[in-house]
Amino acid sequence: MATLGKGLLRSDDLGARWTGEPGLPASARLYSLCAAPGELLVGGDGRVYRYSERAWSELALPAPDAQVWALAAMDGVILAGTRPLGLFRSDDGGRRWEPMTFDLPEVGEPQPEARRADTGVPRAERGEPQPEARRADMGVPRAERGEPQPAVRGAAEGEPSDAEWEARSAPRRLTALLPNPWVPGEVWAGVEAGGVFASVDGGGTWSAANEQLPSLDIHGLAWSSGGMLLAATPCGVASWRSARWMEGVFHSADRYCRALAPRPDDPSTLYCGFGDGLPGTRGGIAVSADGGRSWRPSGGVPGGDSTIWSVATAPDAAGLVLACSISGTVLVSLDACASAMPVLAAGCETPAVACLSE
Numbered sequence: 001m002a003t004l005g006k007g008l009l010r011s012d013d014l015g016a017r018w019t020g021e022p023g024l025p026a027s028a029r030l031y032s033l034c035a036a037p038g039e040l041l042v043g044g045d046g047r048v049y050r051y052s053e054r055a056w057s058e059l060a061l062p063a064p065d066a067q068v069w070a071l072a073a074m075d076g077v078i079l080a081g082t083r084p085l086g087l088f089r090s091d092d093g094g095r096r097w098e099p100m101t102f103d104l105p106e107v108g109e110p111q112p113e114a115r116r117a118d119t120g121v122p123r124a125e126r127g128e129p130q131p132e133a134r135r136a137d138m139g140v141p142r143a144e145r146g147e148p149q150p151a152v153r154g155a156a157e158g159e160p161s162d163a164e165w166e167a168r169s170a171p172r173r174l175t176a177l178l179p180n181p182w183v184p185g186e187v188w189a190g191v192e193a194g195g196v197f198a199s200v201d202g203g204g205t206w207s208a209a210n211e212q213l214p215s216l217d218i219h220g221l222a223w224s225s226g227g228m229l230l231a232a233t234p235c236g237v238a239s240w241r242s243a244r245w246m247e248g249v250f251h252s253a254d255r256y257c258r259a260l261a262p263r264p265d266d267p268s269t270l271y272c273g274f275g276d277g278l279p280g281t282r283g284g285i286a287v288s289a290d291g292g293r294s295w296r297p298s299g300g301v302p303g304g305d306s307t308i309w310s311v312a313t314a315p316d317a318a319g320l321v322l323a324c325s326i327s328g329t330v331l332v333s334l335d336a337c338a339s340a341m342p343v344l345a346a347g348c349e350t351p352a353v354a355c356l357s358e
Contacts, residue, residue: 001324001344002030002352008042008049015322015332015343023056024049031083033354034071037315040356041078043068048080048094051356059094069351072177072187079203081174081189089203100203102174102189178221178229188229190218196231196240211244222260224291225268232257237272239292249294250274252286261311263336265318267291271337275307279326283308285337300339304329314355324350 001009001018007028008021020026024042032043042049046064048071050057059078061068063086070081078090080097087102176190185202188209195210196218210216213231220232229240236250237257250257252274259273268291275283283304286295306327314320321333321340328346330353333339 001330001346001350001354002033002042003328003346004029004031004349004351006346006348009344009346011343014320014334015330018330018344023051029067031067031069031351032071033312033352034073035312035354035356036073037357039073040354041071041073043071043080048078050094057094059090059097061088061097062099063088067173070174070177070189072179074179074187074202075184077202079177079187081177083173083192085172085174085191085194087174087189087203102197102206175219176221178223180227181223182227188221190221190231191216192219193217196221196245209240209243213245214238214247219258220260220273222262222270222292223267224262224270225266226291228291230260230270230292232260232272232274237288237292237295248288248292250286251294251296252284254282254284256280256307257286258307258309259311259323261313261321263318264313264315269336271311271313271321271323273308273311273323275304275325278307280307281305283325285311285321285323285331285333285340287337298337298340301331301333301337302340302342304331304342309350310352312353312355314357316357317355320355322353322355324353326350 007026008024009018010021011018028044030042030044034041040051046061046066048059066082068080069083072079078094080088087100088097089100090097172194173192175192178188180186187199187203189197195216197206198209199206214235215233217234218231222230224230231238234256236255237248238245254276256277257272257274261271263269270288270292272286274286284297285301286297288295304325306325308323309326310324312322319334319336321337323331326349328348328350329342330344331340332343
């Protein structure tokens with residue numbers, strides 16, 4: 001589990017006991033996790049920590065002040081998305097990083113329409129200008145509304161938390177990176193107050209895929225059954241079908257969706273971390289059994305004191321679901337969210353969780 005100020009916490013017994021990971025600084029501020037069999041990438045301040053072959057290495061970015069909020073690894077390439085908005089690519093395991101161009105249109109500027117590729121798997125290409133995405137009524141950052149943004153500050157004693165500053169100022173950042181497992185070189189990105197973008201060359205160039213997207217404020221992406229892409233927005237979950245977004249049915253009054261994770265052995269079953277806003281006063285996990293078209297909150301998951309910020313599943317344990325709220329409550333389910341139990345109150349903000357298979 002990544003924390004803001006307490007380093008990386010780990011549990012080897014399904015959450016019963018938690019310890020600080022000695023390979024990373026105990027007071028590190030960590031923002032993102034990317035797990036693969038035997039490997040873990042951790043996003044920090046101006047650097048990526050890599051766990052591989054049971055050892056840690058520190059991979060410094062050429063931007064020491066950048067916060068790494070999104071990570072992806074594919075075909076020997078590592079991508080790191082940052083706040084302030086930026087994207088870095090490494091082809092040699094993180095020893096050298098190349099900054100990539102990731103420009104967004106100004107607020108209100110028409111964005112290129114994305115079209116479905118001939119393969120039948122979602123792929124974005126540039127097309128004609130599309131109408132501006134409809135703004136959601138709740139949870140829309142200032143940047144999307146075109147209002148001035150106050151400067152971002154860290155959370156010191158007596159100051160608002162990082163989540164509260166995000167709600168007030170919401171500087172753009174790259175919040176999600178998702179490679180396409182069926183198409184080599186294709187990767188999708190979610191941008192806070194910026195929408196969804198796709199690349200067909202491993203992150204070298206990008207095009208917008210925001211046709212009928214209900215909100216440009218994106219914080220989570222996931223693949224569903226049949227190669228369908230899902231996006232978590234402040235007003236529910238949308239699916240990418242026939243080169244446009246379609247809103248799913250979300251059976252809850254609280255629809256501020258922050259995280260998505262598929263069940264490893266059944267991609268038609270997915271989990272969504274949601275709540276009543278940012279940082280929120282309550283949260284939960286919704287489950288979809290039809291590939292993301294409809295969602296229902298799990299009655300067996302206890303409501304937290306803030307929005308569920310991150311959800312993770314494990315490829316070698318089909319019913320295991322790990323989740324955390326932004327306020328630091330950690331939940332574990334062993335039965336695919338039919339029930340769950342709180343296992344830790346971290347005492348700090350917790351942006352990300354992951355399940356690592358050795």
